[in-house]
Amino acid sequence: MALFAEQGIKATTIRGIAEAAKVSPGLVQHHFGTKEELRQACDEYVLSYLREQITVGVTGHNLDKPEFIENVHRTAPPLMKYLGRALVDGSPAAAAMFDELVSVTEEHLAQGDRSEADHRARATVLTAMKLGITVLHEHVSRALGTDLYAPQGALRAGKAQLDLIRPDFLGRELFDQARTGLEKVEGQR
Amino acid sequence: MALFAEQGIKATTIRGIAEAAKVSPGLVQHHFGTKEELRQACDEYVLSYLREQITVGVTGHNLDKPEFIENVHRTAPPLMKYLGRALVDGSPAAAAMFDELVSVTEEHLAQGDRSEADHRARATVLTAMKLGITVLHEHVSRALGTDLYAPQGALRAGKAQLDLIRPDFLGRELFDQARTGLEKVEGQR
DNA sequence: TTGCGGGCAATACGTTTGTATAGACTCCTG
DNA sequence: CAGGAGTCTATACAAACGTATTGCCCGCAA
Numbered sequence: 001m002a003l004f005a006e007q008g009i010k011a012t013t014i015r016g017i018a019e020a021a022k023v024s025p026g027l028v029q030h031h032f033g034t035k036e037e038l039r040q041a042c043d044e045y046v047l048s049y050l051r052e053q054i055t056v057g058v059t060g061h062n063l064d065k066p067e068f069i070e071n072v073h074r075t076a077p078p079l080m081k082y083l084g085r086a087l088v089d090g091s092p093a094a095a096a097m098f099d100e101l102v103s104v105t106e107e108h109l110a111q112g113d114r115s116e117a118d119h120r121a122r123a124t125v126l127t128a129m130k131l132g133i134t135v136l137h138e139h140v141s142r143a144l145g146t147d148l149y150a151p152q153g154a155l156r157a158g159k160a161q162l163d164l165i166r167p168d169f170l171g172r173e174l175f176d177q178a179r180t181g182l183e184k185v186e187g188q189r
Numbered sequence: 190m191a192l193f194a195e196q197g198i199k200a201t202t203i204r205g206i207a208e209a210a211k212v213s214p215g216l217v218q219h220h221f222g223t224k225e226e227l228r229q230a231c232d233e234y235v236l237s238y239l240r241e242q243i244t245v246g247v248t249g250h251n252l253d254k255p256e257f258i259e260n261v262h263r264t265a266p267p268l269m270k271y272l273g274r275a276l277v278d279g280s281p282a283a284a285a286m287f288d289e290l291v292s293v294t295e296e297h298l299a300q301g302d303r304s305e306a307d308h309r310a311r312a313t314v315l316t317a318m319k320l321g322i323t324v325l326h327e328h329v330s331r332a333l334g335t336d337l338y339a340p341q342g343a344l345r346a347g348k349a350q351l352d353l354i355r356p357d358f359l360g361r362e363l364f365d366q367a368r369t370g371l372e373k374v375e376g377q378r
Numbered sequence: 379t380t381g382c383g384g385g386c387a388a389t390a391c392g393t394t395t396g397t398a399t400a401g402a403c404t405c406c407t408g
Numbered sequence: 409c410a411g412g413a414g415t416c417t418a419t420a421c422a423a424a425c426g427t428a429t430t431g432c433c434c435g436c437a438a
Contacts, residue, residue: 008200218397
């Protein structure tokens with residue numbers, strides 16, 4: 001997953017994966033069959049995990065719980081990097097996840113604003129912007145001077161996002177929840 | 190450029206480029222030397238062009254001129270797609286352009302808001318969000334149901350961005366300029 | 379003890395890749 | 409008209425790649 005995320009799928013070799021895992025190239029093949037099947041296995045693992053975290057966080061109203069945030073910050077980064085690469089490298093599974101996120105966001109927007117605004121476009125752009133930060137995490141980290149996925153970097157980037165985006169579109173509750181969650185994390189340091 | 194943008198650098202072959210250009214692989218090598226030098230040539234071409242357009246558009250206050258917008262919409266898309274890929278594929282030149290955009294944005298933000306807000310983080314996130322839409326243009330187009338770089342798609346995405354981002358951060362003048370520019374284009378159809 | 383299935387490595391094979399080399403053709407110049 | 413520089417193709421080659429094949433080793437059930 002790490003190699004796929006950092007180098008892209010085409011640039012990552014079975015031999016490189018085997019070396020990183022300290023096994024023989026044959027073993028990788030023995031367990032996953034082909035390179036394509038290995039990629040699908042990674043897709044499935046990453047996307048099912050992220051789906052679960054999203055469900056727990058958003059649907060379960062845990063966005064302001066420090067232990068949830070801590071847990072996410074510890075486990076999600078490699079998976080987010082993988083998702084970012086998968087979106088650019090043309091993974092069908094990642095594309096499906098993008099579409100899901102857009103749909104969820106669209107419903108959320110339509111719920112909070114019953115006007116005839118272009119909720120589809122807003123949801124799409126909002127999703128792309130949010131994921132764009134993930135896809136460009138390397139550049140964001142460099143410009144920030146801190147790893148985006150280190151506590152400091154995530155905090156600064158998170159607050160900046162809340163500053164930049166009109167609160168209405170996150171929904172007041174979600175917005176306040178995210179804000180107080182960030183502040184709690186900040187208070188711990 | 191198109192092949193690099195669509196497939197990434199590693200997945201694009203000299204032979205594929207030659208075929209698309211209807212020449213022999215040897216000729217590509219004759220003109221550009223190695224694949225790496227060809228990539229650098231693409232980088233240089235794309236970035237110098239985009240730099241020029243940014244200068245003309247922002248510094249020259251042409252953002253609301255329909256002929257400027259039309260011209261950009263006709264020429265920029267392939268270059269934007271290339272830039273998006275280059276950012277993900279680790280091009281040093283693209284990384285430098287990202288940093289420039291962050292710096293320009295940061296100065297812009299600091300000029301309009303003299304408080305002690307984290308302008309660096311805001312500029313970084315704003316830049317990443319804007320470029321993120323470019324990087325994820327394929328998914329944005331699919332979710333929109335229209336090519337992001339077709340007139341309709343660009344219009345919807347542009348308006349959605351203006352809706353989503355707090356106007357203060359674009360600067361009132363820039364914001365109004367962009368909005369009236371979009372409306373003029375809309376009125377033409 | 380025997381047999382056997384799964385985890386694992388070593389080797390081999392055909393393909394693709396970047397690149398080097400050599401030659402053909404065109405066009406301009408002296 | 410001779411010739412040389414530049415454009416372009418064809419061929420060749422070594423390296424890297426994905427993958428197939430083979431066999432070793434260990435644990436476990438009969």
